[in-house]
């Protein structure tokens with residue numbers, strides 16, 4: 001189990017966003033968008049890759065298109081993590 | 087033409103043109119190593135299809151934009167296969183923007199994945215080819231012709247073609263032939279990103295051949311460049327575009 005696995009999805013995501021956007025105060029609320037976090041399209045790709053590595057999951061681009069905010073995004077990641085554990 | 091017993095690495099070999107190349111090399115008898123970036127399920131599906139042709143297929147997830155991941159990938163190849171006969175540098179990415187809107191980050195991202203990876207992977211691949219081999223990179227007509235938002239990729243492909251010539255001269259005495267293939271518009275998912283204002287029938291009409299290049303057309307050319315029959319084409323960028331560059335939008 002990696003260190004990321006014992007952190008929650010929210011904590012892991014916050015750490016990754018901090019690292020990639022180089023911002024110290026990253027506040028994730030259910031309605032926050034990647035744009036509001038200061039992440040451009042390349043940052044988003046890097047965030048997705050880092051999450052996939054942290055939890056050993058595959059996030060499907062087609063599924064992601066309809067997820068408009070952090071609430072929906074984190075819910076989707078949690079679903080993938082739960083599926084992986086089965 | 088037979089590639090029986092050869093071991094081939096195709097970067098970005100899981101989808102699109104890379105997938106067609108992987109399957110063509112497999113159907114000619116080569117064992118294939120499929121590198122990919124994120125979509126494990128697509129890589130597994132392509133590997134399965136390759137295996138159904140009677141060869142070994144192995145997948146490796148690695149972002150070729152990161153030198154450490156390239157190192158890890160080649161360490162795995164060395165441990166598992168011990169050598170390499172064919173290296174296809176196909177993986178590419180880019181930031182679709184006009185030159186005046188392209189920022190340093192987008193430029194660097196594209197150059198790292200498309201151009202620097204070719205250098206670093208070729209260095210490692212050549213070391214695994216003590217008895218000679220073949221290196222082919224997939225360039226693009228955009229290295230010399232202009233498509234509005236293709237700036238970053240077009241420039242990276244120009245670097246790729248220049249590097250092809252340098253590598254070709256350095257590696258020819260070792261029996262390693264290095265060449266580039268430069269496709270025009272290929273009927274693919276990625277094409278939609280750069281030609282969204284053009285319908286497929288209109289794009290097809292834009293080539294003198296009256297049809298778009300298919301991924302399999304690219305794969306056939308790549309397989310020939312990898313064959314023993316092809317040992318005297320060195321450092322060339324071969325255009326495959328249905329005649330588009332000779333008579334654009336005729």
Ligand SMILES: NC(=O)c1ccc[n+]([C@@H]2O[C@H](COP(=O)([O-])OP(=O)(O)OC[C@H]3O[C@@H](n4cnc5c(N)ncnc54)[C@H](OP(=O)(O)O)[C@@H]3O)[C@@H](O)[C@H]2O)c1
Nearest residue numbers: 098100101102103122123124125149150177178226272276
């Ligand atoms: N399509 C065209 O019309 C056209 C025209 C001229 C030249 N080309 C060239 O042909 C080649 C293939 O293009 P395509 O249209 O088939 O592309 P594509 O459909 O977008 O496929 C890209 C492949 O590369 C992989 N990949 C992307 N970024 C990567 C990275 N950083 N590290 C490792 N693998 C990576 C992808 O893996 P995942 O799926 O896992 O992300 C996928 O297997 C490219 O060099 C492209 O520039 C294409």
